Amino acid sequence: xxxxxxxxxxxxxxxxxxxxxxxxxxxxxxxxxxxxxxxxxxxxxxxxxxxxxxxxxxxxxxxxxxxxxxxxxxxxxxxxxxxxxxxxxxxxxxxxxxxxxxxxxxxxxxxxxxxxxxxxxxxxxxxxxxxxxxxxxxxxxxxxxxxxxxxxxxxxxxxxxxxxxxxxxxxxxxxxxxxxxxxxxxxxxxxxxxxxxxxxxxxxxxxxxxxxxxxxxxxxxxxxxxxxxxxxxxxxxxxxxxxxxxxxxxxxxxxxxxxxxxxxxxxxxxxxxxxxxxxxxxxxxxxxxxxxxxxxxxxxxxxxxxxxxxxxxxxxxxxxxxxxxxxxxxxxxxxxxxxxxxxxxxxxxxxxxxxxxxxxxxxxxxxxxxxxxxxxxxxxxxxxxxxxxxxxxxxxxxxxxxxxxxxxxxxxxxxxxxxxxxxxxxxxxxxxxxxxxxxxxxxxxxxxxxxxxxxxxxxxxxxxxxxxxxxxxxxxxxxxxxxxxxxxxxxxxxxxxxxxxxxxxxxxxxxxxxxxxxxxxxxxxxxxxxxxxxxxxxxxxxxxxxxxxxxxxxxxxxxxxxxxxxxxxxxxxxxxxxxxxxxxxxxxxxxxxxxxxxxxxxxxxxxxxxxxxxxxxxxxxxxxxxxxxxxxxxxxxxxxxxxxxxxxxxxxxxxxxxxxxxxxxxxxxxxxxxxxxxxxxxxxx
Numbered sequence: 001x002x003x004x005x006x007x008x009x010x011x012x013x014x015x016x017x018x019x020x021x022x023x024x025x026x027x028x029x030x031x032x033x034x035x036x037x038x039x040x041x042x043x044x045x046x047x048x049x050x051x052x053x054x055x056x057x058x059x060x061x062x063x064x065x066x067x068x069x070x071x072x073x074x075x076x077x078x079x080x081x082x083x084x085x086x087x088x089x090x091x092x093x094x095x096x097x098x099x100x101x102x103x104x105x106x107x108x109x110x111x112x113x114x115x116x117x118x119x120x121x122x123x124x125x126x127x128x129x130x131x132x133x134x135x136x137x138x139x140x141x142x143x144x145x146x147x148x149x150x151x152x153x154x155x156x157x158x159x160x161x162x163x164x165x166x167x168x169x170x171x172x173x174x175x176x177x178x179x180x181x182x183x184x185x186x187x188x189x190x191x192x193x194x195x196x197x198x199x200x201x202x203x204x205x206x207x208x209x210x211x212x213x214x215x216x217x218x219x220x221x222x223x224x225x226x227x228x229x230x231x232x233x234x235x236x237x238x239x240x241x242x243x244x245x246x247x248x249x250x251x252x253x254x255x256x257x258x259x260x261x262x263x264x265x266x267x268x269x270x271x272x273x274x275x276x277x278x279x280x281x282x283x284x285x286x287x288x289x290x291x292x293x294x295x296x297x298x299x300x301x302x303x304x305x306x307x308x309x310x311x312x313x314x315x316x317x318x319x320x321x322x323x324x325x326x327x328x329x330x331x332x333x334x335x336x337x338x339x340x341x342x343x344x345x346x347x348x349x350x351x352x353x354x355x356x357x358x359x360x361x362x363x364x365x366x367x368x369x370x371x372x373x374x375x376x377x378x379x380x381x382x383x384x385x386x387x388x389x390x391x392x393x394x395x396x397x398x399x400x401x402x403x404x405x406x407x408x409x410x411x412x413x414x415x416x417x418x419x420x421x422x423x424x425x426x427x428x429x430x431x432x433x434x435x436x437x438x439x440x441x442x443x444x445x446x447x448x449x450x451x452x453x454x455x456x457x458x459x460x461x462x463x464x465x466x467x468x469x470x471x472x473x474x475x476x477x478x479x480x481x482x483x484x485x486x487x488x489x490x491x492x493x494x495x496x497x498x499x500x501x502x503x504x505x506x507x508x509x510x511x512x513x514x515x516x517x518x519x520x521x522x523x524x525x526x527x528x529x530x531x532x533x534x535x536x537x538x539x540x541x542x543x544x545x546x547x548x549x550x551x552x553x554x555x556x557x558x559x560x561x562x563x564x565x566x567x568x569x570x571x572x573x574x575x576x577x578x579x580x581x582x583x584x585x586x587x588x589x590x591x592x593x594x595x596x597x598x599x600x601x602x603x604x605x606x607x608x609x610x611x612x613x614x615x616x617x618x619x620x621x622x623x624x625x626x627x628x629x630x631x632x633x634x635x636x637x638x639x640x641x642x643x644x645x646x647x648x649x650x651x652x653x654x655x656x657x658x659x660x661x662x663x664x665x666x667x668x669x670x671x672x673x674x675x676x677x678x679x680x681x682x683x684x685x
Contacts, residue, residue: 020192021178022081022098023491025169026105027070033109034066038223040113041120048124050217051148058224061212065226068207071200073228078200082193086186089179098179102169106162114158116227118149122458123336123515126233128589143420148459175348198618209233210606218520235591242353242642245605246592249635251642251643257636258570265555265576269667270566270661274648277568277640280665281559288538288561289376291440291503292430292448295490296345297483298338298456300509302331302527314481317488318507319535326541326560328530330616332523332549332584333511339391341510342452344399344550346370348569349650350637351587355604357645358396367568368556371652373448378440378565380557381405383432385454386422391450401652402450405431417463422454424462425486429464433493440499452510459520476513491533503534504561508553519604519621521593526586532560547582547595547616548574568650568662570641585637594634599627601634 013210042049045247049055088094119127142410145151169175184192188594209230215221242248249257255275255331267279304311334344339356343349346368347357357363370380388394388406407415407422410431417424432451439447455462460479461471467485469478487507509528530553532539539560548556552571559573574582583596591605600612600621611626644650653661661671 002166009648020078020196021080023074023078024195025079025178026074029165029169030070030073030109031063033106033113034069034226035063037113037116037227038062041126042223043654044117044120045124045219045223048217049223050215050220054217054220055214055223058215058220059581060135061224062226064207065212065224068204069226069229071204072232075197075200076117078193082189082500086189087183090183092566095175095179099166099175103162103166105179106165107158110158110161110165111155112227114154118145119227125515126225127227128234131231132235147419147461151329152213153461161333168591170608174417177394209328214520214604214610218522238669242639245607245609245634246353246603246638247609247631249632249637252640253632254636254639254643257632258640261633261636262570262572264578264581265559265573267567267573268285268370268554268665270664275643275647277570277644278566278570278661280566280668281555281573282564282665282668283562285562287376287432287448287563290534290536290538290561291446291499292373292378292505292506292557293412293436293451293494293503294345294449294508295451295453295487295489296341296510297508298453299513300456300480300483300529301512301514301525302529303515305529311477311480314477315484317484318531320530321491321507321531324535324541324682325531325533326539326544327532328544328546328548329530330545330582330584331508331526331530332526332547332586333509334348334526334550334585334587335516336511336525336588338452338510339393340449341550342393342396345508346397346450347650348551348554348571349566350551350570350585350641351592352638352642352645353587353592354589359392360645362648363396364399365399365652367652368400369557370397370450371446372497372554372558372565372567373652374401375655375658376565377445378447379403379442379447381435381446382450382452383428383435384422384452385418385425385428405435417461419459419461421457425453425455425483426463426466426489429486429490429493432490433497436494436499436503437497440457440497453483455484456513459544495535503535504539504557505533505535506557507531507533508550515588519612520604520610521586521588521591523584523586523595523600523621524619526584532557546574546577546579547584548572549584549586551585564662564665566653566658566665568644570637591637594630594637596630596633599624600628601626601630603634603638 066444089098101126119125119131149159212224214222215224247456248254258277259269259272262277262279267281270278270280297574305315333341334351335341337356339358340351343356343358344351347366348369349357357366373380380401382393382405384393384406388408392407407418409485415423415427415433417427419424422428429453432449435449436447436539439445456479460475462478462482464471467478467481469475471482472478491505494503508530512525512528515522515525551569552574555567555569555571555573556575558565572581580597583594586593586595590605594601595614598613598615600613600614602610611624611628611630612621613624614621635642
């Protein structure tokens with residue numbers, strides 16, 4: 001009886017709403033499918049969620065955001081129903097049009113459910129800033145989906161479920177009930193439409209993304225979101241003003257704290273009274289000028305190395321390289337996207353909130369590793385297997401000291417195998433060998449190449465017959481194994497060249513394969529390898545245990561080369577600091593983290609801060625009291641980096657400025673000698 005009474009009450013409500021009764025049907029459908037999406041994602045995430053009271057709380061918050069999203073999406077329908085003629089739904093053609101319109105609405109909602117499943121499978125999250133970026137590059141994303149999933153089958157399945165849902169709606173008779181009440185004169189119709197729009201807009205504006213509380217388990221928090229709502233919120237917040245959204249301190253204090261931090265590796269400030277990070281590294285003895293080929297491997301998590309776990313024995317070439325190299329055992333990516341990795345490796349900057357600088361306006365002429373190599377007389381180039389317009393790579397590198405070679409720069413015969421993301425790694429390495437040969441033949445100038453791979457990325461397709469694992473769509477193991485195979489092939493081919501022994505090879509990742517985790521910033525999902533191999537024996541070998549992140553790469557590499565140079569980099573020369581001073585900065589587009597000596601501080605929008613203790617041995621993260629000094633240091637890194645970019649102060653030095661800084665730096669008496677003999681003896685193990 002209660003069920004029957006509920007149906008009668010709903011029918012009465014439909015009649016009372018007249019023309020706009022169709023909005024109630026839409027809201028019911030939208031909320032029902034949104035709830036089903038959350039249940040489906042819960043089933044998928046079942047092993048990772050916390051089955052406690054936070055789960056129903058997440059569902060409660062989720063319903064609130066479902067309502068907010070449904071409000072915004074109902075606006076066009078309200079306007080349409082308001083302007084349709086009075087007796088439109090009394091005509092057979094009008095009723096047929098309404099029935100036909102229901103199918104694409106259901107299809108789009110169920111398509112959204114499927115899209116969220118795919119996105120969650122890749123990132124362990126509802127739609128976020130990554131999804132916004134993917135919408136910008138529709139061609140790559142659509143082709144990636146086509147190559148990764150049986151799209152015709154999935155679309156057919158979605159269409160079938162859409163027909164089933166539409167059939168259920170038709171069988172209930174609710175549509176006919178609405179049609180019988182939908183005739184309404186223009187005056188009352190416009191009044192009801194205007195009031196509905198006002199109420200809907202008010203509700204949509206009232207509900208805010210930052211209302212969602214923090215949960216101990218981040219999977220539970222993600223379930224509390226609405227995918228569409230989160231997508232538009234991420235689009236709106238793609239660039240965040242640091243001082244407006246995050247905890248801050250006075251700028252002078254931030255610069256003072258930052259300057260004390262950056263000279264821990266023995267560098268000296270050149271402008272101690274200015275709002276600048278300009279400083280000078282001085283080394284005794286001759287500078288090394290080898291070629292440097294930096295291979296940045298797509299999604300190469302640390303867990304893929306060392307022949308252990310479910311990815312055991314997939315990287316034999318890298319494993320064989322480690323005993324002959326300088327290996328950084330506790331090295332971390334600053335972000336979860338390729339553009340973040342490239343940003344930190346090239347610019348030595350923390351991951352400032354919002355988009356990476358690679359995709360922001362006014363990112364030309366910045367202080368980069370490439371600009372320093374150029375100042376030292378190097379030929380510099382950026383090589384990418386895909387189309388470099390993606391993520392604005394070509395513009396950034398082309399405007400910051402690098403020649404650009406991408407798939408558009410080569411002929412068709414130079415691509416033997418490709419998927420949507422680009423040519424296979426072997427093809428990319430063939431281009432690299434050709435560029436290195438040409439640069440070496442030109443004579444006189446060493447070269448530095450920033451090489452960005454693509455093969456270890458969904459759909460994980462690669463040439464047949466190269467590795468034991470057959471190409472299989474969506475198989476990460478094959479992608480990892482082929483990437484390792486291609487590196488081994490490249491090094492063997494390079495060994496045949498006359499420039500080989502005068503070349504330093506760097507193997508580093510852009511980010512990990514997965515960014516999902518139970519904590520807000522899962523540290524273990526930022527752990528990546530850094531291997532520096534000098535076949536000519538110019539550099540030391542061993543293992544570095546000091547905690548470091550990608551922004552420490554540039555000053556550490558140049559320290560190994562024994563260079564004296566002016567720098568605006570934020571990172572440390574890791575080999576010249578006390579290991580206890582090692583730290584890592586990690587983040588995503590909204591949360592900004594800093595880990596040092598186990599203190600893990602995370603800055604969040606709306607001026608929030610949370611503090612944890614992270615155990616690097618066990619990988620556990622536990623809430624901890626906030627230490628003021630760690631808090632100020634964290635703020636200083638991000639606040640100063642944001643300030644310098646916004647005020648156009650993180651600029652490359654002109655030749656004249658570079659020469660003047662060299663004179664000033666060399667004229668200053670050093671208190672601490674920075675060379676390999678001065679490395680802390682317990683750093684290399």
